[in-house]
Amino acid sequence: MKRCCLVAVGDELLDGRVTDTNTDYLARKLSSRGWDIVFRLTVGDRMELLAETVSWVCRRSDLVVITGGLGPTEDDLTREAVSRALNRPLRRDGEMEARLRSYFSALGREMSPSNARQADLLDGADWIGPRLGTAPGQWLEHDGVIVVLLPGVPRELTDMMEKDVLPRLEARFPGAGLAVGRLLVAARPESEVGEVVSAALKTMEGLQVSYRALTGQIEIRVASRDEEKVSEAVRRLREALGLWVVAQGEESMEEVLGRELRSRGLTLAVAESCTGGMVGERITGVPGSSDYFRGGLVAYTYEAKERLLGVDRGLLRRKGAVNEEVAKAMAEGVRERFGADLGLSVTGVAGPGGGGEREPVGTVAFGLADVEETLAMKYRLPGDRDTVRRFAASIALAMVIFRLRGVRVEEVR
Amino acid sequence: MKRCCLVAVGDELLDGRVTDTNTDYLARKLSSRGWDIVFRLTVGDRMELLAETVSWVCRRSDLVVITGGLGPTEDDLTREAVSRALNRPLRRDGEMEARLRSYFSALGREMSPSNARQADLLDGADWIGPRLGTAPGQWLEHDGVIVVLLPGVPRELTDMMEKDVLPRLEARFPGAGLAVGRLLVAARPESEVGEVVSAALKTMEGLQVSYRALTGQIEIRVASRDEEKVSEAVRRLREALGLWVVAQGEESMEEVLGRELRSRGLTLAVAESCTGGMVGERITGVPGSSDYFRGGLVAYTYEAKERLLGVDRGLLRRKGAVNEEVAKAMAEGVRERFGADLGLSVTGVAGPGGGGEREPVGTVAFGLADVEETLAMKYRLPGDRDTVRRFAASIALAMVIFRLRGVRVEEVR
Numbered sequence: 001m002k003r004c005c006l007v008a009v010g011d012e013l014l015d016g017r018v019t020d021t022n023t024d025y026l027a028r029k030l031s032s033r034g035w036d037i038v039f040r041l042t043v044g045d046r047m048e049l050l051a052e053t054v055s056w057v058c059r060r061s062d063l064v065v066i067t068g069g070l071g072p073t074e075d076d077l078t079r080e081a082v083s084r085a086l087n088r089p090l091r092r093d094g095e096m097e098a099r100l101r102s103y104f105s106a107l108g109r110e111m112s113p114s115n116a117r118q119a120d121l122l123d124g125a126d127w128i129g130p131r132l133g134t135a136p137g138q139w140l141e142h143d144g145v146i147v148v149l150l151p152g153v154p155r156e157l158t159d160m161m162e163k164d165v166l167p168r169l170e171a172r173f174p175g176a177g178l179a180v181g182r183l184l185v186a187a188r189p190e191s192e193v194g195e196v197v198s199a200a201l202k203t204m205e206g207l208q209v210s211y212r213a214l215t216g217q218i219e220i221r222v223a224s225r226d227e228e229k230v231s232e233a234v235r236r237l238r239e240a241l242g243l244w245v246v247a248q249g250e251e252s253m254e255e256v257l258g259r260e261l262r263s264r265g266l267t268l269a270v271a272e273s274c275t276g277g278m279v280g281e282r283i284t285g286v287p288g289s290s291d292y293f294r295g296g297l298v299a300y301t302y303e304a305k306e307r308l309l310g311v312d313r314g315l316l317r318r319k320g321a322v323n324e325e326v327a328k329a330m331a332e333g334v335r336e337r338f339g340a341d342l343g344l345s346v347t348g349v350a351g352p353g354g355g356g357e358r359e360p361v362g363t364v365a366f367g368l369a370d371v372e373e374t375l376a377m378k379y380r381l382p383g384d385r386d387t388v389r390r391f392a393a394s395i396a397l398a399m400v401i402f403r404l405r406g407v408r409v410e411e412v413r
Numbered sequence: 414m415k416r417c418c419l420v421a422v423g424d425e426l427l428d429g430r431v432t433d434t435n436t437d438y439l440a441r442k443l444s445s446r447g448w449d450i451v452f453r454l455t456v457g458d459r460m461e462l463l464a465e466t467v468s469w470v471c472r473r474s475d476l477v478v479i480t481g482g483l484g485p486t487e488d489d490l491t492r493e494a495v496s497r498a499l500n501r502p503l504r505r506d507g508e509m510e511a512r513l514r515s516y517f518s519a520l521g522r523e524m525s526p527s528n529a530r531q532a533d534l535l536d537g538a539d540w541i542g543p544r545l546g547t548a549p550g551q552w553l554e555h556d557g558v559i560v561v562l563l564p565g566v567p568r569e570l571t572d573m574m575e576k577d578v579l580p581r582l583e584a585r586f587p588g589a590g591l592a593v594g595r596l597l598v599a600a601r602p603e604s605e606v607g608e609v610v611s612a613a614l615k616t617m618e619g620l621q622v623s624y625r626a627l628t629g630q631i632e633i634r635v636a637s638r639d640e641e642k643v644s645e646a647v648r649r650l651r652e653a654l655g656l657w658v659v660a661q662g663e664e665s666m667e668e669v670l671g672r673e674l675r676s677r678g679l680t681l682a683v684a685e686s687c688t689g690g691m692v693g694e695r696i697t698g699v700p701g702s703s704d705y706f707r708g709g710l711v712a713y714t715y716e717a718k719e720r721l722l723g724v725d726r727g728l729l730r731r732k733g734a735v736n737e738e739v740a741k742a743m744a745e746g747v748r749e750r751f752g753a754d755l756g757l758s759v760t761g762v763a764g765p766g767g768g769g770e771r772e773p774v775g776t777v778a779f780g781l782a783d784v785e786e787t788l789a790m791k792y793r794l795p796g797d798r799d800t801v802r803r804f805a806a807s808i809a810l811a812m813v814i815f816r817l818r819g820v821r822v823e824e825v826r
Contacts, residue, residue: 014450015440015444018625027427031427037427037428038457039455039456041453041454041455042454043451043452044451046451049473060462060465210425212431270690276690276696276706277685277689277690277693277694277697277709277711278690280689281691281802283689284688284713284802285798287765287766287798289713293689293713294714294716294717295711295712295713295721296711297709297721298683298709299708300697300702300706300707303752304707304708307750307752308751337721338717339716352700353700353701386698389698
């Protein structure tokens, strides 16, 4: 496998206040095409350290992608540092300079002299873009290593990767790409999923399998150079995991939920307690969700559960708010009040306070009401407040997906 | 300034599927104490590359913190790689081995032979922990460089940093720390805040000032070796920014909101449209929020706004859902239905669809009702669906904070 190293340049990335999203993006794009990412490095705007870094990584990689430090200010040192590290002079390119100048005059502004530095090209390099900003990238081949310089502004970088760098890499290394399959499983422990996956794929060789535990969801990825092998693995996994697969390909659980509701012409309303609005927020994060989402009620008190959702006061007094009966009453109440086809409910103890009275922290009950019946279940979820809430929201969404596919909750547990 | 380098170890961190949060945490902790972070590096589980990396960074730093690769499996190479890079043998420590064994037996399990590898100590190093897991860290001083090995599990790492590493660094380099002041400003454009800050601090020298734009909030940090200078800068900024400061120190806006409501014995209920539950979710992310949060209603349709919040049908027909009148009616409706002291509302067009009919994408109206009066305002927010929603949620929370401090919305705009 060809080795790749990613270098992000900028003081603002070092001290933890600005999060570098570019490198994650580049890593995903390149590793899914078969590049072996061996290093990720972040360096500040210091000439000597930057030049040392470039020469160090160039001795250990087939491809080096350097992002940031291509702007017009004196802090933008990437061009000069690469020039020093690889001993390749920079030359001002009159054509690019004119192009930048006309860009500024189109905006009714005059180009400052410092912007002309962006027209300095490494000896032997080609320009990449720019289509969106004023920072062109550069592509250089040096002693068998491809060195790519890209601007740090995410949308400029993405544009150049998609339109210039990835096609050119594909042309240089045809068929280097990996085929990748992805499945999303919900509401099941990771250890159990791991066993099912191992058993299903145990006779298949030359397949990379990886897991990523999201809260309440597990992403399974299978990759291989052989596209048919990936299809076969995905087929086996779907069969083995059955009901548990909530999404496939690049879809999110929220998108699948929306698609399944829309295709059946059904609407949904949500009653939440411990998740405080998170279920609604996730559902409405999908554009067009107003087609199937009627709304929600966050009933954080006994009184709200009783007055606004019609949960029986005696029941709340007797059994507290975290149990299947209350979850059912909340689901039925919100379904009726919003005039929705499906009513979903979540009620639990996210902690750190509030546990122990009747139910320990992490106990969450779920309800789902439709025209035929109302189902409910109770889980004990691990983790801190935030984890319990996110876990509960994922299970709630999965519960609706399972139900739409005709699976009873009891079968799913 | 003393130089520090952070190295994260693990294949799972390289390809962009698992986000490394440890390094951001370490960078914030160390840079706020005056350490100059010069490199951040991520390396996979490969002996040769890892050892080369360690020896490379040790030649360029006064402190190297290496996280991950301290587990019991064969993939956990950090101990061995550091041993090779610095030419320091590993020795099995019988005392630590016995301690790990008793940890397992307390859980009713037998320690596997591979776990004993976690008791291998670098020659000349001290143990750090473990208090939470089975992976002890190590502290080594080598040729004037401090090398710290920490486990990759975030809560184990945080525990060791707070209780062992930071105190020991402080003892070794007393007064190396920077004083840092932090203010959070909401609902105001970054450019405007920048101008106010520059003017307020223009006569002060030797102060590091930095901004971080969160969606709808701007974090301002001032840092200096001189603690009094930081206090003076914070005082000036509070005066210049006045009403706009929603939080100070390490508090979040949600925490301030909770504190201000609790201290006044007031309760809040929220009616949301485009934010879909995000406002409630943020409020209830704070432990103990049930003391002041009554609940919320997500009214995603005209019908829900009318039936469940009592918004006038004729008004919705005539003027649509995104205007001050509807926002006021929603705020009053939710206040009344939940029996809360304050009713807050958000109604807008987050896009990408739904704009243009009456209001363009990004238009959001806010309402706030209390016992005296109901206020409303309308904003035009930039960005995509997710950005508009997060921006709107921040403004809504800020609106409550401003009101509790006796500021009328009109003064705030």
